Amino acid sequence: MTSGPHTVTAPAAEEHALRLRLKPKGPTTGYVDGAWWPRSADLVGELPELFAVLAVRLGRIERVTFHLGDFSEPPRRIVYDGERVRLEGFRAQRPGTVTVIGASDRHRVTLLTVPSDTDPDVAHDVQMTAAHRDNTDTVETLRDRLK
Template sequence: MAISVQPETTPEREQLSAPRLRMKQAGSERGHFDGGWWPRSTDLVAELPALSSALKQWVGPVTSVSYHLDTWGPTARKVRVGDRTVRLEGFRFTDPHTITVIGSGSRSASLLVVPPEAPRDAARAALRSVVDEEPAASAAEILSRNGISPAL
């Protein structure tokens, strides 16, 4: 007789898998960003399932993600996320600290990306700034104001 053991779900384990994401409230002035995201790594494929799940209420099922090629490690052009195929579209002309997530019905979310290596307090402050600061602030301005070097 085989016994199936499921890994214990602890708040710490859930916290490690939950995306570090803040989104603006519905109806707030959009500006450059709809929210901010602090990924744990530069492996977009590994980060995408949790982000996709968290963004479902804003964009629906994710169909594509555009990103800056030099910000993320090498990645495939298409990946499976759950039961869907997601196109990953890398460009050099986009802001290195921004990704755009497109979902069903062409709904999209533009996110400021806080570098994974950013100190915790500075990263959290930057995420708060994205949703609280003036809409015209650029990624470099938000990161710099919060003590994070926006240089690649």
């Protein structure tokens, strides 16, 4: 990973919607809190839109963890909304997941990441399944549905 913070900004009004589905707030069930379908493997380029939505649930974003093989090599830190956010890749993290952690109370959201080149109908179905309130499928089961 490269070092040094990179500044990213909240997105302006876009012509495309963020491809994210979250379970409703409430007691957590299952292995993921929803699913995210980024448009590319450029994690730094994709995070501002994701942060803009997740900040409503998590407050200030402090950290993002991901599987090292899932994204292009990002820097260790970025600056978002004037605050430093740590980006930490781990080989031990389940492939196909991203965890976004808030600064207050360390609340977190773990998302299944749908590869950017996934067929739109398949991606939509998997996102809806992952975000269903009672879904308890494992990450592996959800990823198998992407094939």
